[in-house]
Amino acid sequence: MAGRGRGRGSGISLTHEQIQALGIARGDNTPAILTPPPLFPKLDVKPLPLNCDAATDYMVIVKDQFIEYLHESPAYVKANTRNDGIERYSDKYKLLALDAKKGNILDCVWANIPPELRPNAGRSRVSVKKRKLDDPKEIAKRLQTLEKKEIQDTSTEDMETNEDEVKKETEENDEELEDEHEQEEEIDDGTDYANNYFDNGEDYEDEDDNLDDGPVY
Amino acid sequence: MSRQLGRVVSQILNRYFGEIVEKVGNDLFMYGSKPMGMIIKSTGLPRTQVIESLRTLLKFDLATFEAKDVIVDYKLLPDNILLLIRYPRYLLQMKTKYGSEAEMLVEELLQQASCTATVLIVSVMNKYKDDKEKNLNIVKLKDTFISLATAGYIQQAPVAESNSEIPILVPVATIVPDLDVRELINAMNTNLNNVSDNIYWKVNYDRFHLDFRDEVMIKAVTRRIDDNAGELLKLMLEQMYLSSSSWASDSSPVPLTDLKDGCQRISDNMKNHVEQYLRVIEESTAFIRRTGDAGGGQYSVRIQHALIQLVEALCDHTVTERLGGKAARIFRLIRSKKYIEEDDIQKNAMLPNKECKELTYKLLEEHFISVQPMRKAASAGGMAKAIYLYHVKLHDVAHVIRDMCYRSLHNVMSVSRHTRVLNARLLDKKRRVRTIVHGMRLRGEPQQNIDDVRYIFCIYILRGAWTVEVLDTLTPPEVTSSAEAERRLNTLAASELHLDRELFILTSYFTYQR
Numbered sequence: 001m002a003g004r005g006r007g008r009g010s011g012i013s014l015t016h017e018q019i020q021a022l023g024i025a026r027g028d029n030t031p032a033i034l035t036p037p038p039l040f041p042k043l044d045v046k047p048l049p050l051n052c053d054a055a056t057d058y059m060v061i062v063k064d065q066f067i068e069y070l071h072e073s074p075a076y077v078k079a080n081t082r083n084d085g086i087e088r089y090s091d092k093y094k095l096l097a098l099d100a101k102k103g104n105i106l107d108c109v110w111a112n113i114p115p116e117l118r119p120n121a122g123r124s125r126v127s128v129k130k131r132k133l134d135d136p137k138e139i140a141k142r143l144q145t146l147e148k149k150e151i152q153d154t155s156t157e158d159m160e161t162n163e164d165e166v167k168k169e170t171e172e173n174d175e176e177l178e179d180e181h182e183q184e185e186e187i188d189d190g191t192d193y194a195n196n197y198f199d200n201g202e203d204y205e206d207e208d209d210n211l212d213d214g215p216v217y
Numbered sequence: 218m219s220r221q222l223g224r225v226v227s228q229i230l231n232r233y234f235g236e237i238v239e240k241v242g243n244d245l246f247m248y249g250s251k252p253m254g255m256i257i258k259s260t261g262l263p264r265t266q267v268i269e270s271l272r273t274l275l276k277f278d279l280a281t282f283e284a285k286d287v288i289v290d291y292k293l294l295p296d297n298i299l300l301l302i303r304y305p306r307y308l309l310q311m312k313t314k315y316g317s318e319a320e321m322l323v324e325e326l327l328q329q330a331s332c333t334a335t336v337l338i339v340s341v342m343n344k345y346k347d348d349k350e351k352n353l354n355i356v357k358l359k360d361t362f363i364s365l366a367t368a369g370y371i372q373q374a375p376v377a378e379s380n381s382e383i384p385i386l387v388p389v390a391t392i393v394p395d396l397d398v399r400e401l402i403n404a405m406n407t408n409l410n411n412v413s414d415n416i417y418w419k420v421n422y423d424r425f426h427l428d429f430r431d432e433v434m435i436k437a438v439t440r441r442i443d444d445n446a447g448e449l450l451k452l453m454l455e456q457m458y459l460s461s462s463s464w465a466s467d468s469s470p471v472p473l474t475d476l477k478d479g480c481q482r483i484s485d486n487m488k489n490h491v492e493q494y495l496r497v498i499e500e501s502t503a504f505i506r507r508t509g510d511a512g513g514g515q516y517s518v519r520i521q522h523a524l525i526q527l528v529e530a531l532c533d534h535t536v537t538e539r540l541g542g543k544a545a546r547i548f549r550l551i552r553s554k555k556y557i558e559e560d561d562i563q564k565n566a567m568l569p570n571k572e573c574k575e576l577t578y579k580l581l582e583e584h585f586i587s588v589q590p591m592r593k594a595a596s597a598g599g600m601a602k603a604i605y606l607y608h609v610k611l612h613d614v615a616h617v618i619r620d621m622c623y624r625s626l627h628n629v630m631s632v633s634r635h636t637r638v639l640n641a642r643l644l645d646k647k648r649r650v651r652t653i654v655h656g657m658r659l660r661g662e663p664q665q666n667i668d669d670v671r672y673i674f675c676i677y678i679l680r681g682a683w684t685v686e687v688l689d690t691l692t693p694p695e696v697t698s699s700a701e702a703e704r705r706l707n708t709l710a711a712s713e714l715h716l717d718r719e720l721f722i723l724t725s726y727f728t729y730q731r
């Protein structure tokens with residue numbers, strides 16, 4: 001029996017008889033020279049003709065109109081400027097057309113869109129950060145705690161336990177502060193060290209931040 | 218989520234929204250969902266452009282977002298992007314069913330993606346104000362809007378829940394509004410920004426798809442039997458909307474007497490033959506089924522089954538066109554026998570041995586049929602070791618055909634893109650001429666002015682009015698080549714629409730398979 005002793009993977013390899021039973025004769029499968037398949041293979045059958053009736057024509061027209069509308073609207077995002085270094089007479093007009101379009105912002109329902117995509121996203125973020133020091137009462141309170149700390153530090157003969165107590169006190173104060181700020185900021189341990197000064201680089205190259213201020217001449 | 222789908226989606230985004238949105242969309246498609254910072258990083262685009270692209274995607278409902286703490290993840294909706302191709306069909310449906318007012322409203326709504334009723338009606342009104350032919354009036358528009366909302370073709374857009382910084386969109390039930398004509402007229406005369414209307418509307422694609430599904434089924438029955446059968450099925454589908462949910466796989470049974478009553482409205486002659494027609498439909502297409510005998514017989518529409526039948530027909534057709542009639546015969550044979558051995562295929566298909574085998578393997582190679590090896594337990598000899606059963610997995614075949622559709626859609630779109638790039642200058646010129654002529658016609662300038670100057674393409678000012686050389690701006694060779702290009706583009710656009718029809722049948726089949 002051919003193929004008997006060829007290991008257990010006999011499910012894949014076929015015996016000679018089986019190959020013959022499949023209709024492949026001895027000379028049939030001589031390997032041809034391997035070439036990649038043609039890029040545009042010839043069609044065996046010509047495809048059916050498209051039947052274009054009035055409805056299809058109508059739909060084609062409507063489609064073109066819709067696409068044209070989108071291309072004119074701010075939904076079609078264009079690259080800023082494509083300059084190949086050759087000055088052309090038409091550049092002036094193209095720039096004019098671009099400027100006219102530049103002020104347009106896509107008309108969205110801003111409430112339904114994440115804040116980072118809203119037009120004044122950058123500004124609102126800054127104001128949130130600043131709000132902490134806006135209230136004069138808060139500043140006074142903070143100053144008081146700091147003052148106390150300083151006094152403790154300067155009075156060198158104080159016992160460690162005493163210091164600890166004060167520390168606890170300040171911590172309590174801080175906790176109060178924290179509670180008040182919890183809505184405004186996610187992470188706040190009461191001191192300025194907790195503020196996130198880390199710049200993740202998102203604002204880098206953010207040249208169009210003042211979109212609605214109009215072009216600068 | 219196949220690779221072909223990704224290619225199509227990126228082509229569509231390119232055609233509709235430009236290269237930058239395409240890049241962003243492609244990035245989102247590849248990585249599932251990701252936050253904006255990551256998109257900026259991986260695409261290398263400036264932040265503002267990514268923001269603009271995301272706005273576009275979100276506005277047209279082509280992407281969604283999900284908040285994770287402070288980070289917002291964006292996710293592409295490829296299915297909705299495919300729907301962009303279907304927009305013309307929605308408009309056609311509106312025009313044929315509700316007239317041109319409805320078409321205008323839906324067109325405006327599709328362009329705006331979502332907007333309030335007042336803004337919608339007023340902007341349609343303003344757009345066609347000067348058009349005497351359309352003869353619009355605001356009361357009529359308002360009535361059309363309300364009837365569209367009642368029929369469910371438009372629905373209220375999801376509303377943002379505002380208990381956190383990042384909104385969560387919650388779908389709301391549509392309440393048909395009560396619009397005041399006087400307020401609309403007021404809004405038309407004053408600034409639109411002052412309008413306090415804050416209910417946003419959008420197009421309900423699902424409702425349109427129901428219409429298309431019914432249309433396909435009715436058309437199939439009409440072709441197979443005759444117009445009356447089509448009418449009868451239409452009647453049954455109407456009954457179905459009354460009693461069962463519209464995407465149910467089987468409608469709840471309708472008694473024969475109800476159908477007879479309905480048929481009387483169509484024609485007297487129909488009434489006498491209802492039972493025969495029902496029988497014929499049941500036997501020849503299996504779109505309906507007799508489910509009970511009470512009340513002279515109860516009939517229900519088998520939507521799911523009907524879609525299976527339609528997809529089978531689609532498969533047959535595809536095989537015929539790809540591999541020829543003989544392969545289609547083998548394919549049908551295998552499907553009707555469920556599981557069949559290779560020798561039996563040869564016997565039953567009545568084809569020469571070698572040809573039959575070749576075709577079978579070709580079918581297998583193109584994934585139209587599958588093979589199931591069955592091992593015989595204790596057999597002697599290598600010959601009878603295993604038998605191979607050929608069968609058709611309709612679900613898989615539908616997937617294969619859908620991928621083919623995606624692929625050809627991609628091909629069609631890229632060819633048309635290429636044609637457009639090649640002829641960009643000509644087409645641009647032609648369009649410019651057309652808009653200028655249109656403008657001149659609107660301003661009522663004499664015909665002589667329009668085709669006065671010849672052989673030069675220029676725009677010059679003559680006594681304060683723009684006078685344009687129009688007729689011969691394109692030289693004769695340019696005219697022929699631009700006509701050729703336009704003809705090609707139109708054919709390609711038409712084939713896009715046809716492919717979309719096929720995709721529609723396949724997707725609705727898949728919705729029932731889930």
